[in-house]
Amino acid sequence: MSKTALLSLSLVLILVLFGCKGPSEPTTEEGAEESPFDEDIVEEEIVEEPTEAEPTGKEPVPTEKAPKKAPASPAEPEEKIDFTEIPHGTAKITVDADSSDWEGIAPMPQPFMDKTTGPVKLCWREEGLYGFVTATDDDISPDEERPWQGDSFELFVEKDFRREPFKHYNSFQFLFSPAPDLEGTECYIMSLHPSDEPELEESLQAAWKKTDNGYVLEFMIPADAMDPAKMAPGTRILLHFVISNDGESVEQFFCDKSLDNQWARPKTWGPAILAK
């Protein structure tokens, strides 16, 4: 073999070897580009799995414990109210100005006058609210049109115990006056309230009688006229009463009628409760 022939053969071998290596490199590069993308997907899948599993495993535990952990909210302390008791009249009462059916019933206190007892008795029965008033008055002179300006007994009742600052459809003013001009024990009777209910006024009963130093007056307000205050133990009302002599308040239960129009402000009247 000549030298020229050997060189040619060597060149051919070199070209063949070079030609085989050249195209193989890019395929490995392409594979290297894909691998990081695949790893990301795997990582995401691994991360997602525990986050979904954790809450589902813990959820039942707190929902079971929650009611036990939540303590009963402490009840708000009720406002302390001093109620004056209106006794229950166990014996039948006849509205006739005779006090014999009141012997077992104690007189009402009069906190406004710092008196634990006074000339007014009240009691309740299923049929209504009763009262017996013993007034000292040496000259009986009622005012039929404006009883509060003459000799009279006024009873103020807020029947729903809302303790409103101003009079409303359930705040009532009942007025009873001795009536020397009328026959027998007949009285002047008036009912003042925001709504006009003449049948209510007609349902009120009263009787009076002169005494040595004044008069006595007995009355009854029927249960229907006291509605929504039920004639039952525990019923709460606001109450005020006044005995007037010639328009001047001489006996008062809970506030001063002549001051700041308190006669028209239930909130200034006294809390009272029907006793057992």
Ligand SMILES: [Ca+2]
């Ligand atoms: Ca009687």
Ligand SMILES: [Ca+2]
């Ligand atoms: Ca008088």
